Amino acid sequence: MGRTLCILIAFSLLSACAAAEPVVGMNGERLFLDNxxxxxxxxxxxxxxxxxxLDGNETVAGSGADVALVLIIGRGEMPxxxxxxxxxxxxxxxxYVRNAWSNRGEPISAAEIDAL
Ligand code: HEC
Known part of the structure; x- marks a missing residue:
């Protein structure tokens, strides 16, 4: 009994930690906050x-490549x-931005960005 309860608690704690993990790594969030x-x-x-x-933005939702082009080229007031x-x-x-807030998008790789 005690052991089952212990396993159950350990499992709930693990799932709680997994759920708190952002969809993409901390790195992207940090870069967003900094830049x-x-x-x-x-x-x-x-x-x-x-x-x-950027939350609910059409360009952001559209494709990672389009966002990459905005970052590479800049746009208007944006460097x-x-x-x-x-x-x-x-x-x-x-x-990060394509999966933050209400956004959900397929990831883009560094190689795809290099190809642009
Ligand atoms: C100095 C302010 C500034 C910073 C810093 C900045 N942006 Fe922007 N961003 C803008 C402005 C202003 C626009 C609108 C440009 C226009 O359309 O004339 C824009 C547009 C965009 C767009 C296009 C939105 C659309 O509706 O088409 C994306 C995507 C974007 N930014 C992402 C980012 C990301 C990601 C970063 C960080 C790496 C970033 N921006 C940093 C000011 C900024």
Whole structure:
């Protein structure tokens, strides 16, 4: 009895930890906070009429490659991240924004970004 209970508790604790784990690694979130949140905000909602929301954004939902092009080329007031982030970092931050908040998207790899 005691042992079964112990196993059950251990299992619930493990699942609780697994559920708390973000969909993509901490790395992408950290990169987002360091490079993007200043404009697009921590909650991905941006600032009305200045910085577009990334949560529920069509480009972000569309494809990782489109987001990568925005990062590589820059857009309007947004600087290019070509020199600031390498392709692995771009992949991590793109996979983060494409799966943060209400967004859900297939991951992109660093190799796919290199090919752009
Ligand atoms: C200095 C402020 C600033 C920073 C930092 C910044 N952005 Fe932007 N971002 C903008 C602005 C402004 C636009 C809108 C540009 C336009 O359309 O003229 C934009 C547009 C975008 C778009 C396109 C949205 C759309 O509706 O098409 C994406 C995707 C994006 N940013 C992602 C990011 C990511 C990811 C980062 C971090 C690596 C980042 N941005 C950092 C200001 C910023």
């Amino acid at each position: 993007c949140a200043e404009c697009h905000q921590v909650d991905g909602r941006g600032v009305a009429n200045v910085y577009p929301a 290019s991240f070509r020199g600031a982030l390498n392709s692995a970092e771009m992949a991590a931050v793109i996979n």
